[in-house]
Amino acid sequence: MNPRPILFLLLLLLSAVLTSATAALAQDKGSVELKPLPPLANPNDPKLGAKELFGRKVLPAALPTRVVGFYAKGCIAGAEALPINGETWQVMRLSRNRNWAHPDMVALLKRVAAKVPKEAGWPGILVGDMSQPRGGPMITGHASHQVGLDADIWLTPMPNRQLSRNEREEMSAVMMVRSDRLDIDPQAWTPRHLAVIRAAAQEPRVQRIFVNAAIKKALCREAKGDRGWLAKVRPMYGHDYHFHIRIRCPAGSGECESQPEPSEGEGCSASDLAYWFKDSVLHPKPPKVPPKPKPPMTLAQLPAACRQVLAAPDAKQ
Ligand SMILES: [Zn+2]
Numbered sequence: 314m315n316p317r318p319i320l321f322l323l324l325l326l327l328s329a330v331l332t333s334a335t336a337a338l339a340q341d342k343g344s345v346e347l348k349p350l351p352p353l354a355n356p357n358d359p360k361l362g363a364k365e366l367f368g369r370k371v372l373p374a375a376l377p378t379r380v381v382g383f384y385a386k387g388c389i390a391g392a393e394a395l396p397i398n399g400e401t402w403q404v405m406r407l408s409r410n411r412n413w414a415h416p417d418m419v420a421l422l423k424r425v426a427a428k429v430p431k432e433a434g435w436p437g438i439l440v441g442d443m444s445q446p447r448g449g450p451m452i453t454g455h456a457s458h459q460v461g462l463d464a465d466i467w468l469t470p471m472p473n474r475q476l477s478r479n480e481r482e483e484m485s486a487v488m489m490v491r492s493d494r495l496d497i498d499p500q501a502w503t504p505r506h507l508a509v510i511r512a513a514a515q516e517p518r519v520q521r522i523f524v525n526a527a528i529k530k531a532l533c534r535e536a537k538g539d540r541g542w543l544a545k546v547r548p549m550y551g552h553d554y555h556f557h558i559r560i561r562c563p564a565g566s567g568e569c570e571s572q573p574e575p576s577e578g579e580g581c582s583a584s585d586l587a588y589w590f591k592d593s594v595l596h597p598k599p600p601k602v603p604p605k606p607k608p609p610m611t612l613a614q615l616p617a618a619c620r621q622v623l624a625a626p627d628a629k630q
Contacts, residue, residue: 350452362609366623367449373413374447374625380415380460380562380569381618386610387570388619389448389461391628393419401437402426403471405481411442411451415461417518417563418443422464425513425558433508436473439486441465441555447622450610460569462562465555466513468506486554490527494595497531507535513558514542521575523549523557526589533581543579548589568618 350369353361367388378391392413397404402422404412414422426438443464445451450459457463467486476484489506491498510532514522524532526548536543549557562569578585588594612620 359611359613360608361611362450363612363615363619364450364452364609366612367445367447368452370445370447370623370627371410372446372627372630374622375628376622376625378416379618379622380462380566381622382460382568382616383570384457384460384463384559384572386614387448387460387616388622389413389415389444389459390622390625391416392444392446392448392461394446395419395422395440395443398475399423399426399437401429401471402440403437403476403481404440405467405476405484406441407478407481409442411445411458412440413446413448413461414443414464415560415563418462418464418560421516421518421558421560425466425516428512429509432512433505435470435505435509437471438509439467439469439471441467441486449615449619449623457559462560462569464558466509466558467555468509469554470505488553490525490553494527495590496527502528502531504535507532510546510556511536511542513556514545515539518560519545519558520561520572521559522546523552523559525549525551525553526586528553528556529580529589530586533579533586540579543581544575544577547575547580548586568616 349371350365353365353369355361356366373392374390376390378389380389381387393416395402395404395412395414397407397412422438422440422443426440429435429438441464442451442455442458444458444461448459448461455463458465468489469486487501489497489501506528510522510524510528513519522545524546529546529548532543532546559572562571580586612623
């Protein structure tokens, strides 16, 4: 037998394993029970990662709603939970307790979810990680999602029934990107996916949406009619099973650090996308010397008000 096809199959298998290993973070499976983290030996250790402190808060701070800092360096008081079941949404990975956000984000997700049956023909959306009850850095995944203004939506339709807690931990989202990473997988991607992303991007409060570059390429090719919303959809590493919604700082949130508006234009030209499809970006070579792991972000590195948010009593539910 010719060994070539076997070698090819092996390579294909290897690349699939590698791809899923790097892309799985956003949907790592969890346990059904909410397992409290063990108490910290020295919670006042100045070198301690702030993620260890914020990750142990089960409820929001009993303070007026307040967004402190930047998407990737901050916290939130007065966050609200997105109910785990709505008519047109279900929250996934309940064990993570990350279905918290600024009330404006909760309202936005409900609004997007309500549009989806009519505009995209899905029964509803599956909601992935939002923020922790008091925001802050997380023990697993995500540099951002710290101030209650980011949320992940699965690129998988909500089924026509209520998922069990177990299913919400075990179910996997569907990979949208072709194995060569140069375009979407036509077996998985549909016009409905475009319609769901568009429904979110057309919301005025949304400032940015992150998707894999292959998905951005497909949106650029397939969007008909109004294309103004494409400017908000930005290519990003990962984001091949889910997309990420980011809203602007809410009015009156003086301590919320905003980001500039995405540069004008659809971001669809060959030169806009070229970077993302370079071989060195698609298949980065591992460094010869593995980089030293970065020390985690400490409480002292976060805005000072995050100490108050952390120390406040639990909000009554
Ligand atoms: Zn995200």
